[in-house]
Amino acid sequence: MAGATEGDLVTGGTSQTNAVAAGAVGLAVLLFALALAALFEAITISEPVAGVPVVTLLGLILMALGGAVITFGVGSYLGYVETEPSPSAGLVAATAFSTIWFVIGGLVASQTAGLGSLGSFLVASVVGGGTFALTALPREDIGSTLPAGALTLLTGIVFVTGTIGPSWVWALGFEQQASFTAEFVIPVLTLLCALISGWAAAKAYGGFGARGRHIGAYVLVYVNAGAIIGVLFVLIAFTTLRGVPGLLTGFEFGPGVGPEVGLFGVSVALPFSLPFVMNGAALLNDFQGVLPAIVGTVWLVIGAVVFAVPLGVGAAIFLTEYAERGRLTQAVEVATNGLWSTPSIVFGLFGFAFLVPRFGGNKSLISGMLTLGFMLLPLVLITSREAILAVPDEYRDASAALGVSKWQTIRSVVIPAALPGVVTGVILGVGRIAGETAPILLTMTGGTFVPGGQTVDVIGGFQFTGAPPFVANPELLQATTALPFQLYALITAGVGLGDTVANPADFQWATALILLVVVLSFYAIGIGARYYFRRRLQS
Amino acid sequence: MSETTETAERTETATDQPLETTSGETEEQVREEWREYVFDGRTKLAAEDLDVYYGDDYALKKVSIEIPEESVTALIGPSGCGKSTFLRCLNRMNDRIRSAEVDGSVRIDGQEIYQESVNLVELRKRVGMVFQSPNPFPKSIRENIAYGPEKHGDLQTGLLARLLDRSDEDEREQLVERCLRDAALWDEVQDRLDDNALGLSGGQQQRLCIARCLSVDPEVILMDEPASALDPIATSKIEDLIEELAEDYTVVIVTHNMQQAARISDQTAVFLTGGELVEYGDTDQVFEDPRSERVEDYITGKFG
Structure with a gap:
């Protein structure tokens, strides 16, 4: 796609490099979807897909994405790729990146290197400050790609090497004994990296500058809109999947199996029976209903x-x-x-x-x-x-x-x-x-x-x-x-559940499903x- | 029905500083001159010493005018000079503006409309109004026309009427056709009377509004810049329509377009800033040989 910019009306010869950037955007979207699926337990992170555990797969894609973003940024800086970068990536991006890298620096210093709180704070400050300078001072093509790409690359390496594996648990050591499990941390980290790198890749795709920022914002906005629809869909699907077994308990289909329904004095037996919505609850019922x-x-x-x-x-x-x-x-x-x-x-x-x-x-x-x-x-x-x-x-x-x-x-x-x-x-x-x-x-x-x-x-x-x-x-x-x-x-x-309902969890989910349907x-x-x-x- | 007897009173209210006019007369003298303007035909509307305030602001100052029946009277003047306010006094639409206070007299066929016992429903049936931007109801074309008579109980078309076999379906159809024909819209919409009126073009909507106004059988039609939101072709259709309507109705039209006023009106009244009626007379005379210098400046474009 030729970018229409102020300098040249039509810029040529960038189709291959732009394809790299577009591929990176695609990878980010794929990662976003995978992470959401993992977060809502649609896929399990320890299960292998084509012989490779999902977590390793996520790590490899993250590494590819991070590498692509960095390569594109450096390539643009060295003049191999024709872009129109602004002089700086801006204060907002600098603040966001430095905050993220501040946290990473602190975590690595305290958890991996085992420094005390003062040492960790110093390391975190240095890393965060360095990131701020790296983002704000150089041209936009370096400032908005390097911190994002490095973050994604690092996360990918951490996943692939197994530093954070499927069985990893981070006990916070609080009184409440709260802990983060890999099932939660890995999707969330993937989500974060996909968002940030996707934004950087989209900017790169637009050739940075005003057009790049426009496309970057476009990607973020669309991902968010998609996420909202996704959340609603997941909520309904989740409830439906869990509710259907309870709902269909005792379902029968055939002439005359259903209860009698009277309308204007004519009584007809329904051709199907769905006890969950046709019965009340009573001791002698075969199936209980609501x-x-x-x-x-x-x-x-x-x-x-x-x-x-x-x-x-x-x-x-x-x-x-x-x-x-x-x-x-x-x-x-x-x-x-x-x-x-x-x-x-x-x-x-x-x-x-x-x-x-x-x-x-x-x-x-x-x-x-x-x-x-x-x-x-x-x-x-x-x-x-x-x-x-x-x-x-x-x-x-x-x-x-x-x-x-x-x-x-x-x-x-x-x-x-x-x-x-x-x-x-x-x-x-x-x-x-x-x-x-x-x-x-x-x-x-x-x-x-x-x-x-x-x-x-x-x-x-x-x-x-x-x-x-x-x-x-x-x-x-x-x-x-x-x-x-x-x-x-x-x-x-849970009043009386044990005696009257065979499978209480099914019964509860089915009730929730019916409430949603009503x-x-x-x-x-x-x-x-x-x-x-x-x-x-x-x- | 000129009112020379009251001239003495009126001159007190004229502008304090007399201005020079084309013939070297003062504005007071000009005023006296056109006060004696006599038109052919019977007076339909007469306003006398009409004052309108919005809060502390004067919108109209001592306006006195007589309007002959079955003719077109144009009200022209710069923005904010009170011509729309005057128009809205003639069917008491200003009652709907809470801050507006009206003082003075307006008579229709000699009957005072600013008194306690006036029946507003009857007044507005006799004095219809067409607004600046077309405002058909979001209903079908047929319902738009039949709306007024149905609400007034002149047409019975409800469910009860149908059940009691008193339905005026046929009368309604005739009324719709007559009004649409009179408004020169029948040929364009006769096949789609059940379509929503908002689907019509701007010019058609305005003619529908005129047809709706005709449905309650008015004697006077007030038009507040009826063509200002329309393109030239729609405007010329509305202008032709106004000239036809003037054969049966008394039309009073506010317009910003002086060519339009010159084309379609029989009499022209010029309002200038401050809510004063500065000159009134035959359209030809006002445009070709205005008595007041301010009016001449306005008409020739020197002053807005």
């Missing part, structure tokens, strides 16, 4: 949303469209933000002390719904307010100029235009409350294991009575369970709704 917790979570979220959304949107309309900016709106703003930062356990205590005595004195589903509704309220209010404020004033003017009243304008123009933003707020809020454990622990939950027969049935629970209030729903006043609480109880207390399903519904409302505004 159906009551799933249903409890779903009703909990629905109840909180039904309670909080009209209230929050209504308050947002009042604050943005009707209230004059002044003391009142400021007070409401402060109160909202305060409410949003209130710890969830405090909400739980409030529900326990205020709501529970008023709903029959027992923990109940409705207390949990309202407590979570209170938690959801400030976020719905804040995001709805932002969304309504973002609706262009031109719409309001146009409507007013047609003689349409304010309330009709709000109802037919402002709210439809603000809906996608409101839905975004609800999505975020639901994500938070669906996983809350503390508030429902205090307001709603009964036993850890709830039999399938006690699954809450809110719709079927409505009864008409002869006396006021004419409608009653005992199901809402009953204690039930929800997935986050069930998970918490299973892990911390929350992500709400998320998907929210995104679908937002997409629908946006489309309605645009097409």
